[in-house]
Amino acid sequence: MKVKHMEIGKSHLISRTLPIFLISFGKKPIMKKFVLSAIIYLSASLILLAQPCDQLLLSESFTAAQPSGWTGDFNTSVLVEGWLTESGPTMTPLTGPEGAFMGTHYLYMETSGPAPVNASFSVSTPSISIPGTGTTTLSLAYLMYGADMGTFLIVINSGTATDTIFTRSGQQHADGSIDSWEEITLSLNDYKNASIAITFIGMKNISGLSDMAIDEVQVCHINQTIPTLGQWGVIILLLLLLSIAIVGIRQFAIPSLS
Numbered sequence: 196m197k198v199k200h201m202e203i204g205k206s207h208l209i210s211r212t213l214p215i216f217l218i219s220f221g222k223k224p225i226m227k228k229f230v231l232s233a234i235i236y237l238s239a240s241l242i243l244l245a246q247p248c249d250q251l252l253l254s255e256s257f258t259a260a261q262p263s264g265w266t267g268d269f270n271t272s273v274l275v276e277g278w279l280t281e282s283g284p285t286m287t288p289l290t291g292p293e294g295a296f297m298g299t300h301y302l303y304m305e306t307s308g309p310a311p312v313n314a315s316f317s318v319s320t321p322s323i324s325i326p327g328t329g330t331t332t333l334s335l336a337y338l339m340y341g342a343d344m345g346t347f348l349i350v351i352n353s354g355t356a357t358d359t360i361f362t363r364s365g366q367q368h369a370d371g372s373i374d375s376w377e378e379i380t381l382s383l384n385d386y387k388n389a390s391i392a393i394t395f396i397g398m399k400n401i402s403g404l405s406d407m408a409i410d411e412v413q414v415c416h417i418n419q420t421i422p423t424l425g426q427w428g429v430i431i432l433l434l435l436l437l438s439i440a441i442v443g444i445r446q447f448a449i450p451s452l453s
């Protein structure tokens with residue numbers, strides 16, 4: 196299912212969900228209060244966690260022949276191999292997607308030209324400044340359909356290092372239907388305070404049945420770091436202590452009101 200990002204920050208996580216937690220207290224036994232409250236709190240938190248972007252540092256859905264600021268092996272003619280935007284199926288049957296993952300167009304690497312086996316073509320995003328705090332992710336959809344599918348790599352160039360953060364070789368999807376697009380999300384947290392360029396590299400295999408494609412490339416920054424499992428444990432412990440404290444106050448500190 197395609198889910199569009201909403202501009203709701205996780206910095207509001209506590210303020211949005213704490214009231215739900217508080218009003219869930221009734222006159223139930225303490226453990227029921229705690230379990231009910233924890234379920235409501237965690238459910239509300241997970242809903243907000245599914246709406247990840249405070250700021251989109253990059254968003255590209257490939258409606259132009261060469262996206263603004265991008266560089267590399269773009270070709271606007273299907274007679275020449277390289278990356279090009281397309282709206283329907285690629286020019287070669289039995290390879291490539293049948294249409295875009297999102298919007299009207301997608302970007303794919305045409306491989307029906309004369310380039311030799313293992314020829315590679317790359318395209319790079321504009322420079323992106325990764326903030327020093329919070330969480331930053333790269334998300335995109337990709338589709339690799341074709342009997343002679345080659346290799347797809349995502350490489351980060353941070354000025355001081357060049358890292359391959361994702362690679363797939365050979366056919367990954369059973370067909371080129373719209374439903375075959377696969378969404379991935381990759382962490383960019385190793386590049387805080389760095390200016391990076393993201394490069395997508397396609398390596399042709401032995402024939403034109405190697406048309407790999409990408410769409411809906413987004414770099415998303417979240418102000419607040421997503422809690423780790425250990426931090427969730429601390430949150431649950433605090434909820435339990437709060438439950439005990441409230442029950443204690445009600446039963447002992449102000450007995451006339453109970």
Ligand SMILES: [Ca+2]
Pocket residue numbers: 256257258295296297298299300301410411
């Ligand atoms: Ca698109």
